[in-house]
Amino acid sequence: MTNHAYESAASLRPQHNAPTSLEVLAQRLGASPATDQDAAALAGLAVAGASVDSADVAPGEVFVAVPGFTAHGARFCGQAVADGAVAVLTDPDGVSLARQTAPGTPVLTCPDPRALAGPLAAEIYHHPARQLVTTAVTGTNGKTTTTYFLDAILTAHLGSTMLAGTVELRVGGSRVESPRTTVEAPVLHRMFALAAEQGVGAACLEASSHAVVLHRLDGTVLDVVGFTNLQRDHLDFHGTMEGYLEAKSRLFTPEHARRGVVCVDDEWGRQLAASAAVPVERVRTYPGDAQAQWWVSDAVVSLTQAATTFVLHGPDGQELPASCPLPGAVNVQNAALALVMALCAGVPAQTAVEALAGAHAVPGRMQRISQRDGTRGLCIVDFAHTPDALELALQAVRPITPGRLIVVFGSDGDRDQGKRPMLGAVAARLADVLVVTDENPRSEDPQSIRDAVLEGVRSVRPDLRDVEEVTTWRGDAVRRGVELCGPQDTVIVTGKGHEPFLEAGGEFIRYNDAPVMAQAVAQKWPQA
Numbered sequence: 001m002t003n004h005a006y007e008s009a010a011s012l013r014p015q016h017n018a019p020t021s022l023e024v025l026a027q028r029l030g031a032s033p034a035t036d037q038d039a040a041a042l043a044g045l046a047v048a049g050a051s052v053d054s055a056d057v058a059p060g061e062v063f064v065a066v067p068g069f070t071a072h073g074a075r076f077c078g079q080a081v082a083d084g085a086v087a088v089l090t091d092p093d094g095v096s097l098a099r100q101t102a103p104g105t106p107v108l109t110c111p112d113p114r115a116l117a118g119p120l121a122a123e124i125y126h127h128p129a130r131q132l133v134t135t136a137v138t139g140t141n142g143k144t145t146t147t148y149f150l151d152a153i154l155t156a157h158l159g160s161t162m163l164a165g166t167v168e169l170r171v172g173g174s175r176v177e178s179p180r181t182t183v184e185a186p187v188l189h190r191m192f193a194l195a196a197e198q199g200v201g202a203a204c205l206e207a208s209s210h211a212v213v214l215h216r217l218d219g220t221v222l223d224v225v226g227f228t229n230l231q232r233d234h235l236d237f238h239g240t241m242e243g244y245l246e247a248k249s250r251l252f253t254p255e256h257a258r259r260g261v262v263c264v265d266d267e268w269g270r271q272l273a274a275s276a277a278v279p280v281e282r283v284r285t286y287p288g289d290a291q292a293q294w295w296v297s298d299a300v301v302s303l304t305q306a307a308t309t310f311v312l313h314g315p316d317g318q319e320l321p322a323s324c325p326l327p328g329a330v331n332v333q334n335a336a337l338a339l340v341m342a343l344c345a346g347v348p349a350q351t352a353v354e355a356l357a358g359a360h361a362v363p364g365r366m367q368r369i370s371q372r373d374g375t376r377g378l379c380i381v382d383f384a385h386t387p388d389a390l391e392l393a394l395q396a397v398r399p400i401t402p403g404r405l406i407v408v409f410g411s412d413g414d415r416d417q418g419k420r421p422m423l424g425a426v427a428a429r430l431a432d433v434l435v436v437t438d439e440n441p442r443s444e445d446p447q448s449i450r451d452a453v454l455e456g457v458r459s460v461r462p463d464l465r466d467v468e469e470v471t472t473w474r475g476d477a478v479r480r481g482v483e484l485c486g487p488q489d490t491v492i493v494t495g496k497g498h499e500p501f502l503e504a505g506g507e508f509i510r511y512n513d514a515p516v517m518a519q520a521v522a523q524k525w526p527q528a
């Protein structure tokens with residue numbers, strides 16, 4: 001993993017992993033020694049692990065050097081070998097680089113080492129995923145929330161779980177912050193191995209579309225995969241919405257999954273369900289006439305409590321009254337998907353419903369920092385960072401907001417520029433008071449990002465009434481939002497959710513909205 005600001009997942013390795021002959025594995029997977037000399041050096045060589053990142057290598061492992069978007073991994077063989085790598089697998093272009101940076105290390109080649117990293121790791125760790133009930137959730141929004149709901153259910157059923165997603169990498173009781181939504185295949189397989197070693201029963205993964213395209217999920221067939229929805233995002237990577245859907249669809253093939261559960265609330269879900277190459281259950285959570293075996297009725301968001309209640313109807317006339325701890329129609333979608341995925345994974349309905357009702361809050365997803373209690377307003381941290389997600393998040397909290405709805409938000413740098421004015425327009429349309437700030441400017445000028453957001457705001461609210469811009473620091477904007485919040489108001493800070501860093505000017509600065517908001521709340525209402 002190249003994002004060194006995050007903790008290393010190095011601790012999430014199995015304690016004992018019987019080494020495997022690399023020569024035998026290479027033959028089985030279609031990789032060859034680069035030269036006769038490499039063939040001789042490989043004879044009898046056993047490996048105990050795999051990594052695609054030189055910063056993440058442990059002694060006795062094979063370093064898979066992939067051609068990257070910015071660098072060739074073979075440039076880093078020297079560091080990998082210094083940290084204990086005993087062999088290198090790379091593409092033909094990487095061979096000479098590997099020779100330069102790690103002379104004397106045996107080198108294997110294959111046309112596409114990224115595609116081989118998953119199957120190779122699965123073999124090296126002895127297919128540990130087969131000992132677990134494995135699940136993965138994909139979709140633009142709701143992956144993290146659904147994964148946490150599913151994790152709560154599978155924990156209730158099987159005792160302990162492994163979870164790998166945007167917020168954290170966790171195996172049983174060990175956890176580290178996650179550098180991205182879906183980590184590289186060798187990291188996943190070694191987590192599976194640790195989970196199997198510890199007798200953990202199930203794995204809940206988030207599957208990003210990048211991960212599918214970049215082979216991070218290769219090397220195992222998951223028991224149940226789920227799809228939430230498809231909304232505008234990541235077009236810089238996928239080009240078009242069709243390309244984006246196609247990437248997600250690849251998860252619903254026998255190479256990756258045994259069966260799927262697809263929310264058919266949007267047209268993309270209906271297309272996916274119709275074209276899936278594995279058996280799928282369809283779930284409809286919004287009113288409509290989409291054909292589905294599972295559907296939701298009686299969804300109610302409580303005005304005072306966090307819980308949302310609904311009834312899930314099944315194909316055999318089942319009626320499951322259920323509740324989940326987060327507000328909004330989007331969370332009915334997430335909860336219903338988690339329930340059906342759990343049932344497909346063999347969890348008894350009653351266990352699933354009870355565990356869902358008691359699921360813990362999901363970090364940075366509609367996370368309530370203060371409840372409305374007569375003195376304090378409702379203060380929430382949320383991760384909505386696409387126009388659709390922002391719209392749904394604001395709609396979710398409107399019914400539980402008797403006063404003004406205040407939104408503190410911005411937009412990302414170095415990512416899909418088109419969404420900036422769209423986010424501004426959504427906020428101006430659906431919130432009463434807007435505080436525009438920075439999200440992760442990355443290498444861009446923060447002012448130009450805020451200007452693009454404000455352009456969208458102006459398209460709906462030309463006089464910029466009740467619109468403030470905070471140019472100093474995101475924390476100041478969060479504090480300003482809380483300052484504006486009366487007992488009947490709601491302030492929702494969107495865009496960064498659980499994220500432990502703010503990326504600006506090439507730096508990862510430790511920052512998280514929740515503690516800043518909690519401190520502002522404590523200062524504003526010290527007696528509450």
Ligand SMILES: CC(=O)N[C@H]1[C@@H](OP(=O)(O)OP(=O)(O)OC[C@H]2O[C@@H](n3ccc(=O)[nH]c3=O)[C@H](O)[C@@H]2O)O[C@H](CO)[C@@H](O)[C@@H]1O[C@H](C)C(=O)N[C@@H](C)C(=O)N[C@H](CCC(=O)O)C(=O)O
Nearest residue numbers: 002052053054068069070071072073076180181182208210
């Ligand atoms: C487009 C994309 O996903 N790129 C990922 C890809 O980058 P890359 O192939 O260009 O890697 P590179 O930097 O050129 O380096 C080439 C190789 O050398 C290795 N290397 C590099 C430097 C070093 O010191 N040592 C070393 O070994 C790298 O690990 C890599 O294997 O492989 C890298 C190594 O695994 C990733 O860090 C990088 O993710 C970047 C950071 C990223 O931002 N990815 C995002 C877009 C992403 O994956 N997002 C999805 C979706 C999130 C969502 O749904 O919102 C996710 O799953 O998180």
Ligand SMILES: Nc1ncnc2c1ncn2[C@@H]1O[C@H](COP(=O)(O)OP(=O)(O)OP(=O)(O)O)[C@@H](O)[C@H]1O
Nearest residue numbers: 140141142143144145166330333382383384389393
């Ligand atoms: N089913 C849903 N449909 C639309 N929006 C949702 C849904 N579930 C959650 N959201 C909104 O999207 C935000 C992100 O939710 P969540 O983290 O669960 O999704 P995600 O798919 O993991 O996102 P990411 O891949 O960007 O991490 C939430 O904070 C909420 O505002």
